[in-house]
Amino acid sequence: MKFGKRLKQQIQETLPGWRDKFLSYKELKKLVRSISSAPTLLNGSFEYGRAEDEFVYLLNNEIEKFNAFFMEQEEDFVIRNKELQQRIQRVIDKWGPKGNHPSEADYKEEMGKIRKDIVDFHGEMVLLVNYSNVNYTGLAKILKKYDKRTGGLLRLPFIQKVLQQPFFTTDLISKLVKQCESTIDAVFPVEDEEKKREAREAIIVAGEGIFRNTVAALQSMQEIRRGSSTYGHFSLPPLNLPDSELIQSVQLNSPIPIV
Amino acid sequence: MEARPALSFQRPGAKQLSSMGMSGALSSSLPVLPTPLEETYPKLPDSQQVSMERELVTRPLNHASHLSSNSSVVGHMFSSSSGFSTDLHYSSLSPHEKHSRHSPFISQSSTNVASLPITHSSGSLQSTASHYAKENSASWQTDSLSSFLDFPVNNPIENSQVESSSCNAVLASEEFTKWADQLIADDDALASNWNELLGDTSVTDLEPKMVFPVSKSSPNFQAHQSQVPLQLPATSEEIRTVANPTSLANSAPAKPRMRWTPELHEAFVEAVNLLGGSERATPKGVLKLMKVEGLTIYHVKSHLQKYRTARYRPESSEGSSEKKLTPIEEMSLDLKTGMEITEALRMQMEVQKRLHEQLEIQRNLQLRIEEQGRYLQKMFEKQCKSGVDKLKTSATTSENPSTPSLDTVQESPAKSELDASQVDHGKTGTDPVNANTALEESSQELGGKHKVSEANNPENSEPDACESGSQPSKRPRTDE
Numbered sequence: 001m002k003f004g005k006r007l008k009q010q011i012q013e014t015l016p017g018w019r020d021k022f023l024s025y026k027e028l029k030k031l032v033r034s035i036s037s038a039p040t041l042l043n044g045s046f047e048y049g050r051a052e053d054e055f056v057y058l059l060n061n062e063i064e065k066f067n068a069f070f071m072e073q074e075e076d077f078v079i080r081n082k083e084l085q086q087r088i089q090r091v092i093d094k095w096g097p098k099g100n101h102p103s104e105a106d107y108k109e110e111m112g113k114i115r116k117d118i119v120d121f122h123g124e125m126v127l128l129v130n131y132s133n134v135n136y137t138g139l140a141k142i143l144k145k146y147d148k149r150t151g152g153l154l155r156l157p158f159i160q161k162v163l164q165q166p167f168f169t170t171d172l173i174s175k176l177v178k179q180c181e182s183t184i185d186a187v188f189p190v191e192d193e194e195k196k197r198e199a200r201e202a203i204i205v206a207g208e209g210i211f212r213n214t215v216a217a218l219q220s221m222q223e224i225r226r227g228s229s230t231y232g233h234f235s236l237p238p239l240n241l242p243d244s245e246l247i248q249s250v251q252l253n254s255p256i257p258i259v
Numbered sequence: 260m261e262a263r264p265a266l267s268f269q270r271p272g273a274k275q276l277s278s279m280g281m282s283g284a285l286s287s288s289l290p291v292l293p294t295p296l297e298e299t300y301p302k303l304p305d306s307q308q309v310s311m312e313r314e315l316v317t318r319p320l321n322h323a324s325h326l327s328s329n330s331s332v333v334g335h336m337f338s339s340s341s342g343f344s345t346d347l348h349y350s351s352l353s354p355h356e357k358h359s360r361h362s363p364f365i366s367q368s369s370t371n372v373a374s375l376p377i378t379h380s381s382g383s384l385q386s387t388a389s390h391y392a393k394e395n396s397a398s399w400q401t402d403s404l405s406s407f408l409d410f411p412v413n414n415p416i417e418n419s420q421v422e423s424s425s426c427n428a429v430l431a432s433e434e435f436t437k438w439a440d441q442l443i444a445d446d447d448a449l450a451s452n453w454n455e456l457l458g459d460t461s462v463t464d465l466e467p468k469m470v471f472p473v474s475k476s477s478p479n480f481q482a483h484q485s486q487v488p489l490q491l492p493a494t495s496e497e498i499r500t501v502a503n504p505t506s507l508a509n510s511a512p513a514k515p516r517m518r519w520t521p522e523l524h525e526a527f528v529e530a531v532n533l534l535g536g537s538e539r540a541t542p543k544g545v546l547k548l549m550k551v552e553g554l555t556i557y558h559v560k561s562h563l564q565k566y567r568t569a570r571y572r573p574e575s576s577e578g579s580s581e582k583k584l585t586p587i588e589e590m591s592l593d594l595k596t597g598m599e600i601t602e603a604l605r606m607q608m609e610v611q612k613r614l615h616e617q618l619e620i621q622r623n624l625q626l627r628i629e630e631q632g633r634y635l636q637k638m639f640e641k642q643c644k645s646g647v648d649k650l651k652t653s654a655t656t657s658e659n660p661s662t663p664s665l666d667t668v669q670e671s672p673a674k675s676e677l678d679a680s681q682v683d684h685g686k687t688g689t690d691p692v693n694a695n696t697a698l699e700e701s702s703q704e705l706g707g708k709h710k711v712s713e714a715n716n717p718e719n720s721e722p723d724a725c726e727s728g729s730q731p732s733k734r735p736r737t738d739e
Binding site for chain 2: 067068071074075076078079080081082083112115116119122123126129130133136137140156159160163166168170172174176177181184190210211214215217218221225235236237
């Protein structure tokens with residue numbers, strides 16, 4: 001139940017509003033177990049058919065849940081993206097060097113706020129992509145279990161459909177993420193290489209929030225892909241993160257930081 | 260009641276009840292969107308399995324709560340009409356009916372599905388077709404596959420009995436009429452080309468949103484067919500949802516979900532500005548100004564609400580998810596200097612970028628894996644058709660039956676990509692490219708022990724797989 005445990009951890013670490021939007025992996029697993037104990041296909045096709053229908057039905061509900069949540073978030077992000085850009089533009093126009101009332105202090109102050117917001121915005125979007133991926137992985141796993149247990153052929157065609165679902169087609173969000181990155185690079189240029197390196201060596205205490213989530217997600221991903229006992233055609237290779245020390249160096253504390 | 264363990268699937272809240280995972284294809288008269296669809300009920304294996312693209316018709320659902328049993332998602336309507344596809348989203352009903360899957364229902368519905376023989380289908384199809392034509396003001400071309408459709412139209416599902424598969428219930432004519440009228444009343448432009456809605460760039464977004472068929476039905480149903488006498492879907496129980504595959508458990512009136520893109524949002528903002536700002540603009544006005552086909556006032560309304568929130572409370576909306584966490588963060592942040600804050604943010608960006616990178620890689624891998632799977636499946640089927648006879652006739656006594664060709668076919672695409680996934684426990688850390696080469700050898704060893712891959716274990720699986728390609732027989736597990 002490695003994935004199940006990982007998923008649970010991720011859900012715990014995730015942003016509060018998202019907790020109930022993830023895949024109900026455990027329940028589905030239970031269902032699969034109980035289906036497999038049903039009579040075999042030959043003996044009870046009705047039973048089998050019914051069980052399978054129910055399974056499919058539930059999966060579809062889950063997918064719907066993902067879709068709804070995902071699209072809602074996506075919509076929010078689209079709006080916020082535009083707002084952020086406008087906000088940045090306004091600050092530049094007003095307090096920037098070539099603005100109406102150039103003022104370095106004000107500029108820096110406003111930009112400071114924007115910077116935090118934009119980094120968090122970037123993080124939330126990435127977490128949404130992660131959400132999509134985690135749920136997809138869960139679905140793929142549960143389908144594999146299903147086929148294994150019942151000898152069915154549900155997995156392949158079903159997963160094809162999943163691939164086309166809104167929640168899995170994360171292209172727009174990825175595009176926004178990249179846009180965000182380039183905006184950040186443009187507006188907040190990297191100043192000092194050395195400082196960056198020092199920061200990396202430091203051990204960062206990550207409180208709750210987006211940063212924590214992101215780190216948790218990365219670690220989780222690494223764990224999930226560390227190795228599997230049931231490799232097959234459809235398994236992902238293990239995850240090897242370059243700079244994995246970067247991730248390791250981040251300690252995830254309990255929610256109450258010790259300041 | 261379905262005697263299943265309590266499944267605590269959370270139903271979306273009220274507002275989401277109405278939302279359907281439809282990418283905007285709201286209107287009943289849905290545009291001709293060629294979307295690749297797979298049938299859920301491949302009653303006619305040959306015709307259906309051959310074509311990879313089917314047009315799917317799903318009905319948008321806003322059906323009523325009395326269609327309460329949840330849609331069994333399963334149903335699909337197809338019209339393999341050339342170029343005609345109505346994508347209707349079907350969302351079914353109330354979330355509460357988990358127990359909707361009554362056994363009688365299910366068995367009947369499956370029977371039903373199975374029981375749509377071609378002969379019946381054409382008749383029923385036509386009736387359905389005409390019905391739809393009426394409602395949708397669209398022409399229906401169906402082939403025998405759409406025999407599915409016959410259910411619903413004539414069976415208004417009144418009872419909230421669970422048996423009625425609400426999903427299909429939707430098909431109940433009166434419901435549909437009501438719904439259709441409602442949509443049409445809202446906006447004239449409903450019967451529109453979906454493509455226009457999102458603009459050309461986003462067309463691709465639409466396609467995926469469609470239907471999510473219940474895939475597996477064919478083997479199942481074939482089995483059923485043999486056992487169950489044909490029945491016409493006379494009762495309400497036999498209705499399967501046609502709608503959108505992800506059978507939404509939403510009952511709400513007509514609020515299919517729209518997928519907002521930046522371009523669409525731009526148009527929205529322009530319209531709002533023309534109308535004097537977000538406070539003064541009204542949904543109706545914005546809707547008219549935008550002139551986007553397929554957009555309903557509900558979409559605009561909810562979007563406007565979000566927009567207002569985002570504008571007037573930029574901090575809270577952007578930090579909304581961490582609102583309660585901000586005090587904690589601020590506490591620790593205040594102790595740092597500005598420089599440290601910058602560094603912290605930089606670190607955060609690094610980690611986020613990394614995660615995003617990995618997610619993209621992972622997603623691509625997943626896509627490719629499934630592509631391989633599809634490819635293999637196709638090869639199987641092709642070979643089956645030509646190879647099964649050969650197998651049957653030629654006496655194969657060897658362990659490796661006469662499927663060397665299959666072997667090679669499988670091996671070549673499989674090996675290169677999929678072997679990457681056959682990582683031994685001990686082998687960690689190498690990136691996928693290296694893993695590939697390393698694994699090519701190890702997979703050979705593993706094959707003997709583990710039956711890890713289909714390619715490595717062709718003896719048992721291939722012939723069986725071929726035969727079971729469209730049958731529900733238990734496939735030998737290849738992944739152990």
